[in-house]
Amino acid sequence: MADQHKILLDESELPTRWYNVIPDLPSPPPPPLHPGTLQPVGPDDLAPLFPMDLIMQEVTQDSYVDIPDEVLDVYRLWRPSPLFRAHRLEKALGTPARLYYKYEGGSPAGSHKPNTAVPQAFYNKKSGVTKITTETGAGQWGTALAFACAVYGLDCEVWQVGASYDGKPYRRSVMEVFGATVHRSPSDLTESGRKILADDDHHPGSLGIAISEAVEAAAGSETSHYALGSVLNHVLLHQTVIGEEALLQFAKVGDTPDLIVGCTGGGSNFAGLSFPFLREKLAGRIDPVIRAVEPASCPSLTRGTYAYDFGDTAGLTPLLKMHTLGHDFIPDPIHAGGLRYHGMSPLISHIYELGLMEAISVPQLECFDAAITFARAEGIVPAPEPTHAIAACIREALACKESGEEKVILTALCGHGHFDMAAYDAYLGGTMVDEDVPDSRFAEPLTRLPQVDL
């Protein structure tokens, strides 16, 4: 068992392959559909948006994909990331449970997002495009892509959700330090944005709207592509370096997790940590419970319906079979902006339907309460998103205190909260409240499938 606080890997132990869980599942996830034909989308349908290398990764049946040397070289700036044994938190809680957290906050963006931003920028550069467009909610994905584009000499244009642009100006500053151009979304630069501004010229925006804008901007230019920071198979694939490292780190200390918890917005952080453990579980070598934690305001897994829906608000994306609250759903404005997405990664949705994982939702006051306890014990101020995983971890650790069980809990600590201090101000100042929970209408299947050309 780990006596040390940090379980480190040497750069020579950095995984050299990403893991694709799909071939190991009892059945494959349903394919994305073209909204016009309702037929599965093919590589050609995606070519205006993504380079062919990424499209091939999106549909690959191989269990492993080699990480290019040029990507490994950049990963080494911050990877392998540390696995921490939370000795001080265990003591503060008085729990017999053994708590571990895998920390991604040491990356250039302060979160797990560069794990996919770097390869996405690399493959785009290789394909000859000169600019990548994207959206960002909390700002972490935009920061990651801005850095990755700086590395490979690409232009980067980011549509930042209006509420975040207004409330987190320093996130914009970081993107600009890394050389990106940042627009407030909705903007007057796209048709999707102008439509919304016509009704409300200071609309707070949403992730779905910002996706529409970035997709529209990329689709209109031959030298531009679009990049998505979560949801899609290739994004989840890239994030599996997290879990592969964690497996090596647990092996080093001779321990095994009984429970893995991670927050879910689009699902990439959760998938990145848990999929390699799921492989081991499917092979019968370990048997951890794998639990997604979502915000009470945006509970796509626990209260959404499993149906084909658009990934964005304007209906420009393919139809994705996923747990969704409806593509026009605008969740209550909680502080965990990165979790305010109406849908869920189709691959995670499928795994959830297969019964291979669980999901719970947690309200934000409990999350910030957990975050303060965590920060004072471990010295890391978490981003609002992973406070959900920390809250779930603390719930379990306190249950172990009651039962005496020495459960081993692994938490995905996907980023720091240095750009989210307004949320902590609200919590400490007593102005934060628990969010509105969507009502049961979202449990109804979506029957309307609009006919929209890509």
Place this chain on the structure above:
Amino acid sequence: MADQHKILLDESELPTRWYNVIPDLPSPPPPPLHPGTLQPVGPDDLAPLFPMDLIMQEVTQDSYVDIPDEVLDVYRLWRPSPLFRAHRLEKALGTPARLYYKYEGGSPAGSHKPNTAVPQAFYNKKSGVTKITTETGAGQWGTALAFACAVYGLDCEVWQVGASYDGKPYRRSVMEVFGATVHRSPSDLTESGRKILADDDHHPGSLGIAISEAVEAAAGSETSHYALGSVLNHVLLHQTVIGEEALLQFAKVGDTPDLIVGCTGGGSNFAGLSFPFLREKLAGRIDPVIRAVEPASCPSLTRGTYAYDFGDTAGLTPLLKMHTLGHDFIPDPIHAGGLRYHGMSPLISHIYELGLMEAISVPQLECFDAAITFARAEGIVPAPEPTHAIAACIREALACKESGEEKVILTALCGHGHFDMAAYDAYLGGTMVDEDVPDSRFAEPLTRLPQVDL
């Protein structure tokens, strides 16, 4: 030579002793004087402010002081810190120089400050006090002490320089997350503060004023002590873990620095990295140039006078023999708040007088220009303070590009800039200007030594 980006140490390689450079110097530094008697201060004079363990460390003639297990246990949350080889920056600059940086931004406060905050809180707890007061400029020291007090269950009261309190509200939030109480300085809670507020009820404050307030608050209570984040011998002593680790890390890759650069405000970051290398230099084993880098606005080493002066504005501290711009000097408000101190650590001042190190000053536009280059290459956004060291490093690296010299340069990267993005906004927005440089009157010795009781 290091092919990898990160040169890591295992927790088992964490130094277990702090290094005291004083016995290795050709002569000891002049003692602090009691401002009333002009006689050297004794331990009893300092007892109202500091616990006896720290007072003994302040005057020890031992070359090494054991780090208590309880402190090592907390250090292990983030130490040993990484040494990075800046391959990507070298490539971006096209220099044959080999660039390394020792990064302290992974600590709970995001800077080197917890290295001394933790032992200071530990010894205070051991002495039975229940509260520690302090000042903070940029906010990094206050954050570090807030965390350290949380670890040992002490109350923490911080006077934050007014301009910083107003301009960096999120630094206050972090201190509050760690459980500290934060006051804007000057405050109406102290005599020193009230005097200044009488003339200007929204005075922007200064580090000297905030020190006066925190000292006054501690001296007035039997259960309170004061803690200082730089300048004093025991603070520099605690920071030597940085340099001891760096020596081990250079040995691992078989390289040796020819030049060590660090920014200096009070001097603790610079001392922490360089003193262990100075030991090796004095022993004739290596011969690096050791260079302090200060802001053009506050050039105590390069334009100050070497004289006895107060450490604070109100004249409550002992008189310290140091390079000073005068204890009533208020430097131009640059963004590197942590370097806006009128004096310099007496120990560093003495070493500078002995000719064992150099000093230069750099204006802030050059610093931020260097910081942008650094961030885009290495993925770390530096705090405004260490941008001075980065600028000095880049000057040398470009000189090596001209000369073809393969110089090995070690830079002290003492913290990240996540709470300093307003400075980057000013730089990128074109509103940042170079600061006023103090005129030569500061080269005159100070002749007035006010008679003030402690």
